[in-house]
Amino acid sequence: MADTIPIYGVRNRIEKNGPAIRDALRPDDRDVFVAELRIALAEADDTLDLDPIAAVVDKWWGQAVLTANPEVEAGALADRRRIEAGDPTVFGATISYPQGDPEITNGQIHDPLGHLRRATA
Known part of the structure; x- marks a missing residue:
C-alpha cells in the first residue's frame, strides 16, 4: 500500500498539527x-484566541506536505518556472459545454476525490 499513489499525487501524508509539520520541514524552514508558532502560542496565551495558531499551522502545512513529497514539490516548482516564463498551458484548457453539464446529462458524477459514481438524483 505504501507504493500506491492517490489520485491527488500525495504519497506521504502530514497531519495538520505542530509536531508533524515541524518534523516534515527542512531545518531552515x-x-x-x-x-x-511560539509567537502565535504566546499571543493565544494572552488573548485566549486560537486563530493565530491555526493561521501558522495553515500557512506551513502545505510546505510540509510538499517537503514530504519531493516529486510533487518538483512538479510545483517546474510549473512555477513555466508560469514565470509566460507559459499559459500550465493552467490547462477551458472547455465549455453548450449542451449542458456532461456529468448531469450522462448520469455520471465525480465525487470530491475524483471517483466516478452514478448519479442517484
Missing part, C-alpha cells in the same frame, strides 16, 4: 515555523 523548521526554525522559522517553530519561531512563528
Whole structure:
C-alpha cells in the first residue's frame, strides 16, 4: 500500500498539527515555523484566541506536505518556472459545454476525490 499513489499525487501524508509539520520541514524552514508558532502560542496565551495558531499551522502545512513529497514539490516548482516564463498551458484548457453539464446529462458524477459514481438524483 505504501507504493500506491492517490489520485491527488500525495504519497506521504502530514497531519495538520505542530509536531508533524515541524518534523516534515527542512531545518531552515523548521526554525522559522517553530519561531512563528511560539509567537502565535504566546499571543493565544494572552488573548485566549486560537486563530493565530491555526493561521501558522495553515500557512506551513502545505510546505510540509510538499517537503514530504519531493516529486510533487518538483512538479510545483517546474510549473512555477513555466508560469514565470509566460507559459499559459500550465493552467490547462477551458472547455465549455453548450449542451449542458456532461456529468448531469450522462448520469455520471465525480465525487470530491475524483471517483466516478452514478448519479442517484
